[in-house]
Amino acid sequence: MKTLVPVLGDQLTPTLSSLRDADPADTVVLMMEVGDETTYVRHHKQKIAYILSAMRHHAAALAAAGWTVDYVHLDDPDNSGSFTGEIARAVQRHAPERIVVTEAGEWRVVAMIDSWETLFGLPVEIRSDDRFLCDHAEFDAWAKDRNQLTMEFFYRVMRRKTGLLMDGTKPVGDRWNFDKENRKPAKNDLFMPRPHAFAPDAVTEQVLALVAERFADHPGSLDDFAYAVTAADAEKQAAYFFEKALPQFGDYEDAMLTGERHLWHSILSPYINSGLLDPLDLCRRAEAEYRAGRAPLNSVEGYIRQIIGWREYMRGIYWREGPDYVTRNFLDHHRKLPGWYWTGDTDMYCLKEAIGQTLGTAHAHHIQRLMVTGNFALLIGADPAEVHRWYLEVYIDAYEWVELPNTLGMSQFGDGGLLGSKPYISSGAYIDRMSDYCGHCRYDVKQRIGPDACPFNALYWDFLARHADRLGDNPRLRMPYRTWNRQSAQSQDETRHQSEIFLQSLDNESESAY
Incomplete structure (x- = not known):
């Protein structure tokens, strides 16, 4: 029975569920570069280049392993531009008797796959993506009847399930979470680890040229593209992280330094999310570093929590909440993002640094994303759907299932x-x-009002004042609201006026930009 197995750009794993029991003699692996996937948002140039080059290298590895690979290039003249269109052409070319596919990671692609059986008159078998620890049914069972889906409790379930950092039924160190120990500021260090920079080979050079020509209006730069595009090179970066960076990762995982793009972070998320690296294997190797005395518990626990905690949890939330999750706007925010989110041209140094790094490399670590670019967007009242689109566009590891939640x-x-x-x-x-x-900024972080005051200060208090009806009873905000309410009416008015002036300047800038 001839089988067509489509392999998507985030399924670059040789042991993919759709291939696991397939016979290479009667299987055609279909890999597709299609216009729809490169332009449904304006993806960063390096993100497109990474995915296309990694796909081409993976196709070559599959062919070398004995698979028949039908590969559709983006610039093929007959390319239909969509997954469904390319399935239709492949069905004509190969006359398969069935289609077997690993479930897609995003709702919009699921909708396409769900239509194939009817469109093509062929049985379509959709297999679970078992590269994840927690399938949809298991997450839904955990979430059922809970008022709040607290990640910490889900994380403990995953620890017990995997046995990672467990001593019998108890967590190693008698604590589940060592996050309080992972909030140290860093200083420049001559011996700070430097992730591998992988020189583009001929395949990647071809992709870079294609992206430069076809996606010139997309954000970001292709200069200094240095990502791994093969499983072997991704493994080199993983090995380097465990040896050189993991021991101090925990202490400094929230730190930010001018000119230091990576600090002690792993830079492995692009490779995990596209399928080049196995996330559970990485967690086991991190645990082995702790057990061997080469990395401290706070670093190893923090790293493992990011993968089996946050990563798995975000996927569970995405699938449980459904396609309309993207429309939610609890705080009724509708302001446009400033145009400089796509240029980095702002006097606020923290934003200039985080956005400039993002545009240059398609990467920034989680605190730059959460507490600089995300914090600012939230304080100004930016439309969350637009903020979502920006993050989906600019980060190399951003797929909707993990980025949207x-x-x-x-x-x-x-x-x-x-x-x-x-x-x-x-x-x-x-x-x-x-x-x-x-220390590098033209604004004074100690000032709340005045032309030199750090905009974050007035924006922070104004945000709390604007949303007191929605957030005033939140137990985790009692202290800041108590502080705000102790301020004099004059002080409150000055702060809110300072915020209003700044927000108006953003609105004026948006009007001139659009």
């Missing part, structure tokens, strides 16, 4: 607290504590 739920509080118990907001003081950014 992180952005709309955690960063922008658009779901009203389903995912996070409070909005992640701060004044300039947090950024000053966790970075050296403020």
